[in-house]
Amino acid sequence: MTATDAPSAGQDMRDIPSRPETAPMPALSVDGVSHAYGARRALIDVGFSVAPASFTALLGLNGAGKSTLFSLVTRLFGIQHGHIGIFGHDIARSPGEALRLLGVVFQPRTLDLDLSVTQNLLYHAALHGIGRREARARSQEVLARIGLADRAASKVRDLSGGQMRRLEIARALLHRPRLLLLDEATVGLDVKARADILSHVRQLVAEQGIGVLWATHLFDEIGASDDLVVLHQGRVLAKGKVAHVIADAGGSDINTAFMRLTGSAGQDGGQAS
Amino acid sequence: MTSETITPARTGFSPAEYFTCLSGIVWREALRFLHQRERFISALVRPLVWLFIFAAGFRQVLGLSIIPPYETYILYEVYIAPGLMAMIQLFNGMQSSLSMVYDREMGNMRTLLVSPLPRWFLLSCKLLAGTAVSLLQVYAFLLIAWFWDIAPPPSGYLTVLPALVLSGLMLGALGMLISSGIKQLENFAGVMNFVIFPMFFASSALYPLWRILESSPLLYYVCQFNPFTHAVELIRFALYGQISWIALAVVGGCTVAFMVGAILAYDPSRGLIRRGPAGGET
Numbered sequence: 001m002t003a004t005d006a007p008s009a010g011q012d013m014r015d016i017p018s019r020p021e022t023a024p025m026p027a028l029s030v031d032g033v034s035h036a037y038g039a040r041r042a043l044i045d046v047g048f049s050v051a052p053a054s055f056t057a058l059l060g061l062n063g064a065g066k067s068t069l070f071s072l073v074t075r076l077f078g079i080q081h082g083h084i085g086i087f088g089h090d091i092a093r094s095p096g097e098a099l100r101l102l103g104v105v106f107q108p109r110t111l112d113l114d115l116s117v118t119q120n121l122l123y124h125a126a127l128h129g130i131g132r133r134e135a136r137a138r139s140q141e142v143l144a145r146i147g148l149a150d151r152a153a154s155k156v157r158d159l160s161g162g163q164m165r166r167l168e169i170a171r172a173l174l175h176r177p178r179l180l181l182l183d184e185a186t187v188g189l190d191v192k193a194r195a196d197i198l199s200h201v202r203q204l205v206a207e208q209g210i211g212v213l214w215a216t217h218l219f220d221e222i223g224a225s226d227d228l229v230v231l232h233q234g235r236v237l238a239k240g241k242v243a244h245v246i247a248d249a250g251g252s253d254i255n256t257a258f259m260r261l262t263g264s265a266g267q268d269g270g271q272a273s
Numbered sequence: 274m275t276s277e278t279i280t281p282a283r284t285g286f287s288p289a290e291y292f293t294c295l296s297g298i299v300w301r302e303a304l305r306f307l308h309q310r311e312r313f314i315s316a317l318v319r320p321l322v323w324l325f326i327f328a329a330g331f332r333q334v335l336g337l338s339i340i341p342p343y344e345t346y347i348l349y350e351v352y353i354a355p356g357l358m359a360m361i362q363l364f365n366g367m368q369s370s371l372s373m374v375y376d377r378e379m380g381n382m383r384t385l386l387v388s389p390l391p392r393w394f395l396l397s398c399k400l401l402a403g404t405a406v407s408l409l410q411v412y413a414f415l416l417i418a419w420f421w422d423i424a425p426p427p428s429g430y431l432t433v434l435p436a437l438v439l440s441g442l443m444l445g446a447l448g449m450l451i452s453s454g455i456k457q458l459e460n461f462a463g464v465m466n467f468v469i470f471p472m473f474f475a476s477s478a479l480y481p482l483w484r485i486l487e488s489s490p491l492l493y494y495v496c497q498f499n500p501f502t503h504a505v506e507l508i509r510f511a512l513y514g515q516i517s518w519i520a521l522a523v524v525g526g527c528t529v530a531f532m533v534g535a536i537l538a539y540d541p542s543r544g545l546i547r548r549g550p551a552g553g554e555t
Contacts, residue, residue: 074387078540096286099389110384112301114308119301126297127388127395129290 025088027052027179027211028073033082035068042068044234046082050227052178053209055202057222057242059258060231066215067107069231070183074104086179100128103172107183109164111171113157117148120156121171128175135174142170146200162193169200179211180204186221194221219254228254230261237261286390294390295398302402306409316364316410320357321417328353340481342513354415354423355509356478358433359501361414362407362441367469369403370448374455386539393536400449400532404441411437429512436511440504443524446531447500453538476502477509500527 026049035043043065050056060066071077073084075095084091089098111120118139125135143149146166148159156164165185172180182201186194198221204210214221222228228245230238238245238261242254251257306313332349339346376382385395415423415430425433451464473479475492476499486493496502500523507520 074383076383076386096389096391099387102387104383104387106383110381112305112381115301115304119304123297123301124384126293126300127385127390129286129293129390131289131293 024052026050026085027054027087028181028213029083029085030069030073031083031085033069033072033079033084035065035072035077035080042234043072046231046234046236048229048236048239050179050211050213052211053205054227055205055212055214055223056227056229058213058215058229058231059217059219059222059254060215061217061262063233064217064231065234066231067183070104070106070181070215073181074102075099100175101178103175103177103180105165105168105172105180105182105185107185107187109168111156111164111168114155116153116155117143117159117167118152120167121174124171125174130175138174142174146170160193162189162196165189165193165197166200169197173204173210177210179213181213181215183215184217185214186216186218219258222254230258232262291390291394294388294394295401298385298395298398299402299405302399302406306406312368313410313413316361316368317413317417319364320361320414323353323357323360324350324418324421324423340483342510342515348422350421351423352481353479354418355512356473356476356505358411358414358437358508359440359444359478359505360473361410362404362437362444362504363469363472363501365403365407365410366441366444366446366448367451367464368448369399369406369445370452373399373449373452377452392539396449396536396539397532400442400445403445403448404438407441407445408434408437425512426514428514432514433508433511436507439521439524439528440507443500443504443528443531446528446535449535450531450538453535472499472501475499476505478502478505500524503527 028050030049031047033043033046034041046065046069048056058066058069068077072079073086073091075091075098079092086098086101089101091098112123115123118136121139121142122132122135125138126132130138140149140152143152146169148163148167148170151159151163156167159167169180169182169185180201185201186197189197201212201214202223205212216222222242224242226242228239228242229236230245238249238257240248246252246254246257249257249260251260328350343351373382376385385399386392388395412430447468451468455464475495477496478501482493482496482502485496503517503520503523506517507524510517510520
C-alpha cells in the first residue's frame, strides 16, 4: 500500500523529499508517520530526523509510541501513513538497502540463550550475508572491544544482564551499520551496567560516526549536548538540541521541561533497581 | 510492494550472500535441534508407540486387501509406516511453527526479520531448515522400523526422499501460515487439537480409504479433501518406487498455496503480525 501511492517508476531512488534545512543526508528521517492499531492511534503525524554521528534521545513514557516507532523503522510493521528513510533509502520501497545500514537493539532480549556467544554472532552475520571467515574475524574483533573475548564459547544463558546487552550491541554492529537504534537498552540493568552501556554507545557516536537513536524514559540518560525528541501519547511535542527544548518549554532542566510539555510527571530513573 | 522487494536488482544481494544466509539459518536450526535432545526423542517415540502398540493391537481387527502400491498381502504395521512418517513431519511442521510463535513473543523472530534480505527468502530458508530436521527424524524412524520388519525395497529409501522433502515443505508451510495467525503461545494447544488430530485421523494414514467409504461416504470425501491424505499417499507410493500423480499434484499445489499465504501473512504491509506490538509495549 505504501508503494502504490507514489507512481514514480524509473525515477531517482531517493524517494525522501530533499529538505533544504538538512543539507547532509540524515541518518534517519521520519516524515508524517501515523500508525493505528484498529481504533487506537499509537502514532500521530510523527516527524523528526537523526543526523549522522549524533546521539538523539527519544524521550517518552511507557506507552508513548516508542516501540511502535521502532517496529516501523525496522519494517516489522508496515507503514500506514508517512515515510521513513535511512540515509535516503525509503524503508518501504528499498528495505534491503535501508536495513543494511541499520543496526537495532530491541527492548526484549533477542539472543539464543542455548547457543554460545560466538554462535549468536555468526548467525546474525549469516543473516546479513557475511561469509563465515569474515564473520569469525569480525566476531573476535567486536568481542574484544566489549571485553567478552574470554566468554566467546560460553552459553549466552550464563552471561549477566549487562553482558547480554553489550553482546546485543556488538551483534547489532557486526554488519557495520551507520545508524543504530536502541529501544530502552538499559531496562533491568543495575546502575553501573547502565552507565557502561550508555558510555559505550556515546563512544560509538564519537569514534565511529554512527548515528544513534536512543529511546528511553529516563531523564538522567540524556546529556546536555544531545539531540532530543519528546514523544508523548503518539505525538512529537518538542525536538531539537536539549538546551533549546528546555528553553522553549520554559523549564529549568529536562525534568521540568518534560512536565511542562506533557503536563505530567516523568520518571527519574536514577534509583532504578 | 512484494514485487519490489523480491527484485534482486533493487536490493542488490549476491548469490553468495543468499547462500550464506540460507546456510546460516539451517545451521542455527540444526544447533537448536541438537540442544533439544528431548524433542528428538519424543519425535521418535511418538510414531514408535503407534507402531509397536497400536499396530500390534489392530493387526487382528483390520483386514487389508491387496491395494497399490503393495503387491502382496501386507501386515498392518507395514501399512501404517508411511502414515507415521507423515505424522512425524506433521508434528515437526507444527512444532517449528510453535517455535516461531515463541520466537515472536520472545523477540528472536525480530532478529530474523530485520535481516536486509527479502522476507520471502528468509521464510523459505526457515521452512527448508525445518524440513531438513524432519528428514533426520523420519530416517531415524525408518532405521528402527527396519528392525521391526518394515523393510521397503532398498531403493525405496532413496526414492522416498523427494516425496518427504515435498510433504515436509507442505506441512511446514502450513505450520508457518498458522503461526502467523496465532497471537499468543497459549492458543497453540487449540491448534494441536483442531489441526493435528483431525488431519491425522481423517486421512489414509491409519486405514485405507476404501474401508472408510464402506462405513461413511461423507468421511471418505473429507479424507479426500485432506491434503495430509495426499502427503501420506505420496510417501507410500514413493517408498515403493512409484509416483501417485494425484497426490503429487495436490501436495505440490498445497505447498505453493500455503507458502504464498505464509509470505503474505508475514508481509509487514498487510501481515497479521502488525495487529499488535510484539514487545508488549506500544
